[in-house]
Amino acid sequence: MPSRELVVLGTASQAPTRARNHNGYFLRWDAAGLLFDPGEGTQRQMLFAGVTASQLTGICVTHFHGDHCLGLPGVLQRMALDQVTHPVTVSYPAESGEYFGRLRRAALFHDSLALVERPLSAAAVVTETPAFRLEARPLSHRVPAVGYRLTEPDGRRMLPAALAAHGISGPDIALLQQFNVITLPNGTLVPIDAVSEPRRGQKFAFVMDTRRCEAAVDLARDAELLVCESTFADAEADLADSYGHLTAGQAGQIAADAGARTLALTHFSQRYTAGDLAKFADEAAAWFTGDIVIANDLDRIPIPPRRQG
Amino acid sequence: MPSRELVVLGTASQAPTRARNHNGYFLRWDAAGLLFDPGEGTQRQMLFAGVTASQLTGICVTHFHGDHCLGLPGVLQRMALDQVTHPVTVSYPAESGEYFGRLRRAALFHDSLALVERPLSAAAVVTETPAFRLEARPLSHRVPAVGYRLTEPDGRRMLPAALAAHGISGPDIALLQQFNVITLPNGTLVPIDAVSEPRRGQKFAFVMDTRRCEAAVDLARDAELLVCESTFADAEADLADSYGHLTAGQAGQIAADAGARTLALTHFSQRYTAGDLAKFADEAAAWFTGDIVIANDLDRIPIPPRRQG
Numbered sequence: 015m016p017s018r019e020l021v022v023l024g025t026a027s028q029a030p031t032r033a034r035n036h037n038g039y040f041l042r043w044d045a046a047g048l049l050f051d052p053g054e055g056t057q058r059q060m061l062f063a064g065v066t067a068s069q070l071t072g073i074c075v076t077h078f079h080g081d082h083c084l085g086l087p088g089v090l091q092r093m094a095l096d097q098v099t100h101p102v103t104v105s106y107p108a109e110s111g112e113y114f115g116r117l118r119r120a121a122l123f124h125d126s127l128a129l130v131e132r133p134l135s136a137a138a139v140v141t142e143t144p145a146f147r148l149e150a151r152p153l154s155h156r157v158p159a160v161g162y163r164l165t166e167p168d169g170r171r172m173l174p175a176a177l178a179a180h181g182i183s184g185p186d187i188a189l190l191q192q193f194n195v196i197t198l199p200n201g202t203l204v205p206i207d208a209v210s211e212p213r214r215g216q217k218f219a220f221v222m223d224t225r226r227c228e229a230a231v232d233l234a235r236d237a238e239l240l241v242c243e244s245t246f247a248d249a250e251a252d253l254a255d256s257y258g259h260l261t262a263g264q265a266g267q268i269a270a271d272a273g274a275r276t277l278a279l280t281h282f283s284q285r286y287t288a289g290d291l292a293k294f295a296d297e298a299a300a301w302f303t304g305d306i307v308i309a310n311d312l313d314r315i316p317i318p319p320r321r322q323g
Numbered sequence: 324m325p326s327r328e329l330v331v332l333g334t335a336s337q338a339p340t341r342a343r344n345h346n347g348y349f350l351r352w353d354a355a356g357l358l359f360d361p362g363e364g365t366q367r368q369m370l371f372a373g374v375t376a377s378q379l380t381g382i383c384v385t386h387f388h389g390d391h392c393l394g395l396p397g398v399l400q401r402m403a404l405d406q407v408t409h410p411v412t413v414s415y416p417a418e419s420g421e422y423f424g425r426l427r428r429a430a431l432f433h434d435s436l437a438l439v440e441r442p443l444s445a446a447a448v449v450t451e452t453p454a455f456r457l458e459a460r461p462l463s464h465r466v467p468a469v470g471y472r473l474t475e476p477d478g479r480r481m482l483p484a485a486l487a488a489h490g491i492s493g494p495d496i497a498l499l500q501q502f503n504v505i506t507l508p509n510g511t512l513v514p515i516d517a518v519s520e521p522r523r524g525q526k527f528a529f530v531m532d533t534r535r536c537e538a539a540v541d542l543a544r545d546a547e548l549l550v551c552e553s554t555f556a557d558a559e560a561d562l563a564d565s566y567g568h569l570t571a572g573q574a575g576q577i578a579a580d581a582g583a584r585t586l587a588l589t590h591f592s593q594r595y596t597a598g599d600l601a602k603f604a605d606e607a608a609a610w611f612t613g614d615i616v617i618a619n620d621l622d623r624i625p626i627p628p629r630r631q632g
Contacts, residue, residue, distance in 0.1 A: 080430035116425035121389035
């Protein structure tokens with residue numbers, strides 16, 4: 015399986031349909047597994063998708079409307095049942111922290127979990143490791159809501175031909191990567207720049223329920239994959255605004271303004287048929303020239319290859 | 324559709340499987356609609372089964388293990404979304420009332436519901452109407468748990484031939500039913516017994532997580548339909564006892580001791596395949612000679628016809 019992919023667990027807003035479960039998105043990112051917005055039924059959708067509770071290293075909740083969080087108790091209790099003992103960070107808007115408390119203790123179970131609660135009261139870094147930084151920013155919805163952005167640090171890609179030309183191989187490569195320079199047996203100093211090129215870190219953004227706002231664009235800046243709600247078609251722009259949601263066209267504008275690479279549209283109102291949703295891609299494409307995916311339940315969306323330079 | 328039937332929404336204990344959602348059972352009983360033990364995903368299972376939130380008149384929770392209650396927030400929030408304004412009685416074991424409180428307020432929504440909360444601290448009548456009495460009794464599980472029994476009052480069935488022989492028709496039949504006797508134009512008194520026969524009320528019982536106990540048999544007494552957990556096969560009787568559950572054979576014994584008519588087995592451990600479950604019917608049949616149904620998701624089980632006498 016790809017080491018970096020988004021597994022779509024559910025794509026319905028507000029009310030599930032025959033074809034669409036409530037929200038749920040699992041981001042596999044090397045050894046990390048981030049679950050975004052587990053709506054009701056996420057536990058079973060994970061089963062259908064082959065995602066296990068033990069693969070979760072973090073859970074990110076954007077806000078506490080039911081379609082974004084009612085699957086949390088089932089996921090947590092399944093983690094306990096499966097004896098997941100590694101720490102799992104759970105982040106959510108601090109203003110609605112009481113809801114997290116209720117969801118965590120929604121039913122009787124043996125709570126052996128090592129949850130690290132990370133209530134977010136403003137723009138904040140959720141977790142930072144050598145592998146990536148996960149950060150959150152407040153969005154503009156009817157209730158406190160945040161979006162998320164994962165950023166891999168920039169690095170360098172070693173060039174096999176250049177290494178061979180200098181006779182650098184084996185453990186010397188690791189030394190070079192550690193110290194950024196190596197002295198050859200003949201006394202020549204080879205800086206890492208001479209045998210490698212910059213490797214841009216990959217970025218992932220998750221923008222759920224929100225009106226258009228600057229923070230959504232900031233989160234999505236240069237993202238290889240932007241998952242963005244598009245509850246409504248452009249014709250319902252007034253409705254979208256009054257309920258604090260985006261249209262497909264507005265999601266396309268955000269992706270374009272941010273210079274994102276792939277836009278995955280999701281969180282569709284139950285009013286739309288599959289035929290209607292095909293037009294969502296057109297509405298987004300009016301603004302955004304990158305790849306557009308209409309997310310369907312159990313889709314697997316690979317993180318696009320790194321950009322060069 | 325039949326006026327009295329059980330719509331099976333889910334049949335899995337503890338962990339859902341590809342074929343079985345967590346528990347959930349909708350009893351359609353004339354104008355009443357009782358939802359028993361809504362596990363996670365019940366909202367969507369209702370959609371698949373064609374059951375709407377507006378059909379619910381009562382919700383009965385046996386206990387607060389997640390597989391019996393985590394669908395409650397979704398159902399309640401769906402009722403609010405669908406603008407259900409009629410009173411809905413929600414009953415549950417009083418000792419675990421804090422969990423109901425959390426589930427009711429598990430996410431942000433406009434709570435316009437007219438819920439009548441009915442915490443049960445001992446054997447009690449939940450609701451009583453001219454149409455039926457719904458009562459609960461404590462069972463023997465690892466946590467506070469109750470079972471439910473619905474009883475229709477006994478009545479009388481009018482006999483068309485006897486009515487015709489006495490020349491009784493039209494509005495006179497209603498008068499006879501109201502006063503139990505009618506005076507004919509020729510002065511003859513006709514008691515209702517002469518033109519009718521006893522009509523036994525129907526009974527339904529819902530026995531979930533429990534060890535064998537007297538209360539389970541009392542709840543199931545003479546039931547036309549007994550829905551009974553059988554988490555384990557008889558070979559796992561020790562496991563069943565230690566976790567406070569029944570085996571298929573024990574469910575059969577309860578049905579037999581109670582003189583029930585149809586036994587619907589459900590709440591199966593994820594360890595069993597469809598092939599294993601076929602043997603559950605045999606194990607119950609070693610004790611119980613009535614009809615046995617292995618419940619599957621989205622099954623519709625009609626309430627058997629009335630017994631005579």
